[in-house]
Amino acid sequence: MVARASAAAKIKEIEELPLNSILQGDCIEMMSRLPDKSVDLIFADPPYNLQLQNELWRPNMTLVDAVDDDWDKFDSFEAYDTFTRRWLAECQRILKDTGTIWVIGSYHNIYRVGSIMMDLGFWILNDVVFVKLNPMPNFRGVRFTNAHETLLWCKKSKNQKKYTFNYQQMKQINDEKQMRSDWEIALCTGNERLKINGEKVHSTQKPEALLYRVILSSSLPGDVVLDPFFGTGTTGAVAKKLHRNWIGIERNPVYVGAARERIEAVRQTHLDFEVFPMHNKRTQPRIAFAALLENGLINPGTRLYYARPGRQKTISVAGDGSSTVPIATVRADSSIKCGEFEGSIHLVGSKVGGAPSCNGWDHWWFQGEDGDFHSIDELRAAFRDLQKENAASEAQS
Ligand SMILES: C[S@@+](CC[C@H](N)C(=O)[O-])C[C@H]1O[C@@H](n2cnc3c(N)ncnc32)[C@H](O)[C@@H]1O
Known part of the structure; x- marks a missing residue:
């Protein structure tokens, strides 16, 4: 009863937001239209700024499907940093005082992003390593296989007292052992990978298993989860499954269409608070x-x-x-x-x-x-x- 009542109160409080929809456009502009302190959780998978110079070929003379998309191109590090500072400042403004943000990146960008986050006052709670079980080899054999990405999980400021961390649920999904910060998860392949005419829709579609852990650990049913770089809508698909509200922002209309179709196809079970717990130890009365x-x-x-x-x-x-x-x-x-x-x-x-x-x-x-x-x-x-x-x-x- 108590859980249902608080869920109802939450839903009332956020009815102004464009819930469970994709805003097509630039994320800085779209976020600027959202009210202050209105979302509970942000997951951001921004451009990596890979700066690929040449095409990459395998030893068998096939071309590697690398991330060479226009959305990943910036004129300079300075341009990337300016963009990063602007979207992160918007995230900080729209996050509730109890909210947290996850940002994922590779060695190409995560150190710049992390430094800017610290400068803006975000406070890092964890850096989680997404260890790829099936990484792409280093075809030229000139470096180690690049087998991981890093997620920074941060609160808005050092002084923020409250945030959601579903410690027990994380322990539960880790065979009753405290969840560690190295997550071994396979890259998105097989049926999960969205394709049109046999071609991948998106070069960097994230695995749902990763988002499952992110969303389950740091939000509650009824919360609002925002993703400013929505791509194929992985965040929306998992948020829907877990009975969280979601807002996606994406510039590319092809990705927007694919994400919409994907999320519509997600079957949501009835919201039962025994199945989707509303509380964690921190939120329960002392x-x-x-x-x-x-x-x-x-x-x-x-x-x-x-x-x-x-x-x-x-x-x-x-x-x-x-x-x-x-x-x-x-x-x-x-x-x-x-x-x-x-x-x-x-x-x-x-x-x-x-x-x-x-x-x-x-x-x-x-x-x-x-x-x-x-x-x-x-x-x-x-x-x-x-x-x-x-x-x-x-x-x-
Ligand atoms: C790394 S991908 C995200 C992939 C996504 N997590 C998924 O699972 O499909 C980054 C996405 O951000 C989009 N993007 C880049 N700059 C943007 C901007 N300024 N505003 C909105 N979307 C942007 C790109 O089109 C791309 O789809």
Whole structure:
């Protein structure tokens, strides 16, 4: 209920924007027409400024289909930098204060782009490496195979406090391990590659798998995702699939037509918030450990066992109550005591773990009536569910 209500509020707030449509034209001009602080996420795949001098031939005398398009040509580095500064300034203006931006590039442009972003005040959260599983070889054998591109994921400024990062969802799609910043993804080939009369529609169509990770990690259903260099509409296709709103900007009418057709063909399933979660830990209301005591989910005197997430199986309790891991006792005022340490679950967790800080919710476990060990975070989740149920029944009465 809570999730549905906040999604409805979001949709109302953005109804002025040209949602789920492609604006054909220059991205700087088109973005200048959009209101300040109106989009949640930007994915930008700008021209690389490859500066190819000559045609590139394979040893078998076939011509390499390189990026030699007019849209990638600039007279000088200075011209490229001026263009980059202008479109990035527009992105910074239209991003919400909670928004983030991804920019992808190769060694030809990403260092210039990154430097300009830093000068404009963007703050880099990560540089993610898109490791190409099937890169084009270096046909002349004069350099290493160029097998990756770099994505800069940035917030608007150093001081920006809030932004969306769906940590748990990223961990989930990475086999329950924290997602790293090197993403191994195949280039866009096969059926996914858009073709007209057997020819590629676009020389640099990005793989949907890349956009899936970008959009899933840093936006929520109902958010507005903008792509100023839309090309074949990869961002729009994935945003639609994931129930995000999208806005594409692209100059070339052939690409615009191909993108429209492609996105129209995407089948969107019904929006079910169990399937497309609306929340992440950061956006959920804070729950104090005391609330679990006050509401009877845990009692004073309960023993808490300190362990790392996923290691609870290593906890064993002997007949005399001693255990293989440190034990704390919950006190009536919601502090805990473990040997000489006392204080909040976080403070005592950091002392016991010998770390400068600790999220106590992830480290303390209790023995349930079933004899198994459970994380106190499960109790917090149960308390949140209880709150939601109460809110729902109040709304009905
Ligand atoms: C690297 S490609 C993007 C490919 C896209 N990510 C995809 O998956 O198909 C860059 C695109 O930006 C477009 N473009 C270049 N300069 C532009 C500008 N000033 N305004 C709008 N589009 C522009 C080009 O036509 C090209 O399609």
